[in-house]
Amino acid sequence: MRVQKRLCVLLCVIACGGCGQKKTTGELVADLKSTQEKDRINAVRILPQRKGDVGQTVPALIGALKDQENDIRWSAAIGLGNLGESAREAIPALQATQRDRDARVREAAGVALTRIDPQKFPARRKL
Numbered sequence: 001m002r003v004q005k006r007l008c009v010l011l012c013v014i015a016c017g018g019c020g021q022k023k024t025t026g027e028l029v030a031d032l033k034s035t036q037e038k039d040r041i042n043a044v045r046i047l048p049q050r051k052g053d054v055g056q057t058v059p060a061l062i063g064a065l066k067d068q069e070n071d072i073r074w075s076a077a078i079g080l081g082n083l084g085e086s087a088r089e090a091i092p093a094l095q096a097t098q099r100d101r102d103a104r105v106r107e108a109a110g111v112a113l114t115r116i117d118p119q120k121f122p123a124r125r126k127l
Helices: 002-015 025-031 038-050 051-064 070-097 103-116
Strands: none
Touching: 025 038, 025 051, 038 051, 038 070, 051 070, 070 103
């Protein structure tokens, strides 16, 4: 049932991603504190696209790494990785996230670290 709920939320977010007016970066950052999972997941997926607002985006995504929902933490880690070197301040939080209870979140944090600083965090080979 929980998986069905998440799938439904994700499909709604995808379907309505372009619905209505575009939110400002500040509004999306505020949405990360919403009690509604759909608001938080929508925000965490749009914020990394706001590359001109990394001063707001990166700290907000760092905070999202502590969300109660696995999908939001996973998306935050991916988003930080997609921001690359401009998300350098997220390195300590991503290192801590490598100890997350969810394996997908841990893996996404490792990939993000590699994308942010490939010299310090080279990609690991799977055996």
